[in-house]
Amino acid sequence: MTEYSRCPPRFLALVALWLTILGVACATETAPDLVLRGRLDGSDNHSYRDVPFDVPAGVNRITVQFEYSGREEHTAVDLGLKDPDGFHGQQGLRGWTGGSKRLFTVGAVDATPSFSPGPIQPGRWHLLLGIPNIRAASTSDFTAKIWFGHPGDPAWQPAVLHPALRTGPGWYRGDLHMHGAHSDGSCKSESGDARVPCPLSFTVEDAARRGLDFIALSDHNAVSQANDIRELQPYYDRLLLIPSREVTTFQGHGNLLGSSEPLDFRLGSKAVPDWNALLTQAAGLHGVFSINHPIRPNDETCMGCGWTPAQPVDMHLVQAIEAVNGMDSLSPTYSGIAFWQEQLDKGFHLTGIGGSDSHDVKLPLPAPGGSNPIGIPTTVVHAGELSMQAIVEAIRAGHVYIDTQGKPGSAFDFAATAGDRTVEMGDTLPAPRNSTVRVAIHVKGMAGAHGEIIVDGHLVKPKADLAIRDAEQSLSFDWPSDGRRHWLRANVRAADGTLLIVGNPVYLND
CATH class of the missing domain: 3.20.20.140 (Metal-dependent hydrolases)
Structure with a gap:
């Protein structure tokens, strides 16, 4: 017997909303679209069992995570996947892991080794279970979690794969x-x-x-x-x-x-x-x-x-x-x-x-x-x-x-502070007119080089020593804000002028 369950989308939406409100990164695993559960017993020894499930239209990836109990009693379950219409001419067999994998994916372009990529047809698919061993008096409960991917999904979904x-x-x-x-x-x-x-x-x-x-x-x-x-x-x-x-x-x-x-x-x-x-x-x-x-x-x-x-x-x-x-x-x-x-x-x-x-x-x-x-x-x-x-x-x-x-071992960091706010490269910093922007640079592995500052595409020379003398060193200077929009970034050059580091900007008042 196989049981089916689907994740409740309204509940997941509420969880996602609360995670957003609480500022929690939503990189956590999404619930599967389908969960299949069933039980094997001694009568399944040396047999194959199909576990059917339906794939809706518009799916371009199927991901399966499979677990079963009874390993301590030497129960073994092999795993395969069959599609609806005999893709590759093997009675629909899209792959067979033996007992080597408990997580796999099959997509239009790529698939886990043991499986063949290709079109994901809507219709009745099957997990194929092979049972090389289960003792006469034993039982084994299995669970298959299934995620459906769709065109346009981020490449890092479902997170269980990444x-x-x-x-x-x-x-x-x-x-x-x-x-x-x-x-x-x-x-x-x-x-x-x-x-x-x-x-x-x-x-x-x-x-x-x-x-x-x-x-x-x-x-x-x-x-x-x-x-x-x-x-x-x-x-x-x-x-x-x-x-x-x-x-x-x-x-x-x-x-x-x-x-x-x-x-x-x-x-x-x-x-x-x-x-x-x-x-x-x-x-x-x-x-x-x-x-x-x-x-x-x-x-x-x-x-x-x-x-x-x-x-x-x-x-x-x-x-x-x-x-x-x-x-x-x-x-x-x-x-x-x-x-x-x-x-x-x-x-x-x-x-x-x-x-x-x-x-x-x-x-x-x-x-x-x-x-x-x-x-x-x-x-x-x-x-x-x-x-x-x-x-x-x-x-x-x-x-x-x-x-x-x-160069391995080298490092560079660039940050800007105005008032009580500090930002890194790529960020925007409000800096009202007549305020002071404190710029901090940290470098490692570039002794003998020097920093240079670019503001709105022009090289500027702040009233600070930007020479790098030590294996690891911090540099800083103040930049007076006029309250207008600017971008400000830093490079590092070797003593002979060779460009070593190209930093990204901090954007001011943008």
């Missing part, structure tokens, strides 16, 4: 732009005789070896890497793998971070006439959209690379700018920092981020005029925890700085 890899606030280091076998990333084959599409596992292993906390796997217009992520993430439990893609058009490139949902990238077509149509699509997917390497040629040397929209773009639909791509912070020709600052001057709160744009994960050092190793530059994010939702939301909020050299 636990935080590290809890608690911190500065988490990552790379937001890279390519592998799912687009044009390549490396030498095992024999070394040819360049071949580079397996995603090499990319992930390289990022882990370099000590990064997260990476966004951003192949050109592809989301097929999401299926590989399902396999790799459980093993890499210290490195967060964020599904992403580089939206590649004839009028520029941009990363959509934190989504594997379909996105029509055919800019200039009847379906996607301009960037605003494309960005409006992206806005419904809960990720972050960044304009990549905006100051690049858009010709036969780099087709479609530069930001060259044919029609005006509503920049409110953009959340970030790739201010540093690879080593272009060293180049006055290709650096995206000036483009980013132009948008800040227009009043847009756009987060400056960095990405290696790596196309060869086996590259040990930057290649002049070519690819870069993963992690150069590193985007450093102040997030509440190491989870996909927390990283994406912190990038959106601007709680970010760029370490252009990807």
Whole structure:
């Protein structure tokens, strides 16, 4: 016998409302859409049992968490999933775990290993239970919690699939732009005789070896890497793998971070006439959209690379700018920092981020005029925890700085105080006319460098010593407020002028 129950949506809505009122982050697990319960006994030994459930229309993901009792009596239950109409020609079998997994997901694009991704048809599905052992006098109670996903859901739902890899606030280091076998990333084959599409596992292993906390796997217009992520993430439990893609058009490139949902990238077509149509699509997917390497040629040397929209773009639909791509912070020709600052001057709160744009994960050092190793530059994010939702939301909020050299052990923090309120990078600070803004900078691992301050795109020299003499040092100065709107940020440069750190702004009176 199998029992069914559904979660009461009105009760959940009231809980969510109270959590909001109390200021509790709503990153907690949502209740399942369906709960199936049943009992096995000795007569089920060496048999299979179908446990049916109905999938409504409009579902693009099924997630199942399965538990059963009796393990102490050596009861064993294997688990599979069948769809309504024989997908893959195996009597509807979409996967079989043996006894290896108690939590799995099957989606239109990706699935837990052991299962096949593909369309989720509405209708009668079945959990398939195989019982290799249950003693004659034993019983076993099982519970299957089932979540249904829908188009447009954030990639981090249901939360049962995406636990935080590290809890608690911190500065988490990552790379937001890279390519592998799912687009044009390549490396030498095992024999070394040819360049071949580079397996995603090499990319992930390289990022882990370099000590990064997260990476966004951003192949050109592809989301097929999401299926590989399902396999790799459980093993890499210290490195967060964020599904992403580089939206590649004839009028520029941009990363959509934190989504594997379909996105029509055919800019200039009847379906996607301009960037605003494309960005409006992206806005419904809960990720972050960044304009990549905006100051690049858009010709036969780099087709479609530069930001060259044919029609005006509503920049409110953009959340970030790739201010540093690879080593272009060293180049006055290709650096995206000036483009980013132009948008800040227009009043847009756009987060400056960095990405290696790596196309060869086996590259040990930057290649002049070519690819870069993963992690150069590193985007450093102040997030509440190491989870996909927390990283994406912190990038959106601007709680970010760029370490252009990807130097492990270095650190940077920037805060501003007016009255009794202190804010960090990306935040807005009210500062009435004739008040004083106290700016505090904390640096680590950059002895011999010096800070520089940019206000509204112009380098200013406060009445303070911004030289960094120690391995760890705090700097501060006062800035008089005129009560008007400004943005203020800091860089760190080496003694030879090399840009080491690009900080995001604090916005005043905005």
